[in-house]
């Protein structure tokens with residue numbers, strides 16, 4: 001390892017906050033691309049959107065969670081689970097509150113119910129300082145926040161104006177573990193959706209072949225494209241990795257029947273999730289010992305899927 005590599009840091013950061021506090025705006029600003037849907041309506045981000053910030057000295061992997069919320073329906077449960085999952089995966093947690101609103105009851109609940117329990121390095125971002133009518137209120141808000149919890153740092157920010165974003169990024173790096181980069185530099189950013197769709201395909205494989213193949217298939221969704229002529233169509237290309245040649249045979253089945261069945265079941269569910277017609281292309285590849293290939297596992301998203 002070169003000196004440069006030895007100083008490199010890489011890790012996961014979970015952005016937590018009520019709906020509409022500005023998580024997507026912050027991330028988009030940092031990454032310089034529009035990844036997640038930013039809109040004035042609360043609850044636009046339903047998936048765990050992941051973005052990777054590549055710098056020469058660090059790689060920051062953002063787990064942008066949906067706004068933490070209460071509710072009994074299934075979607076809320078899934079959304080909440082993914083928020084908790086992100087926090088558990090993270091090396092650093094970032095709690096975001098709004099400067100003009102101060103600490104709300106929900107912010108307090110997130111702090112009490114999640115952050116205090118996880119006990120990980122946590123940074124507080126006080127976003128939307130541009131919306132504060134009286135700037136003199138900022139200092140008391142910082143002081144009030146410092147009393148609530150042992151935040152590693154408290155950073156006032158205006159994500160919309162890009163104010164203090166650089167300082168935030170540099171601060172985050174300090175709390176990441178020394179590690180080589182975890183993603184290639186050109187990593188695209190629709191990973192969470194890819195992981196999620198891959199997991200659905202994997203579930204179908206498991207349901208259909210669990211007798212013969214308990215755990216040895218992995219799925220990589222390679223691409224998700226909108227139909228060129230038909231915007232209502234999504235074309236998904238995915239590869240199923242197995243460890244042995246005979247496993248490949250099991251998944252493909254007699255005259256391809258098993259693969260067809262898996263594909264059909266997966267397609268139906270994918271269509272429901274995406275709300276579009278899905279064309280699913282599945283390939284099966286033998287990759288011995290894929291389970292021990294940490295890099296491949298990370299690429300396949302195993303650390304994000306609970």
Ligand SMILES: Nc1nc2c(ncn2[C@@H]2O[C@H](COP(=O)(O)OP(=O)(O)OP(=O)(O)O)[C@@H](O)[C@H]2O)c(=O)[nH]1
Pocket residue numbers: 017018019020021022023024025026037038039040041042043044045065066067127128129130131157158159160161
């Ligand atoms: N004035 C001001 N508005 C901001 C700032 N940051 C975000 N906003 C606005 O706040 C609204 C919500 O921002 P998002 O980034 O979508 O918030 P989010 O937390 O990702 O929201 P969900 O996806 O619902 O969880 C948008 O209208 C943003 O333009 C800021 O620093 N100042």
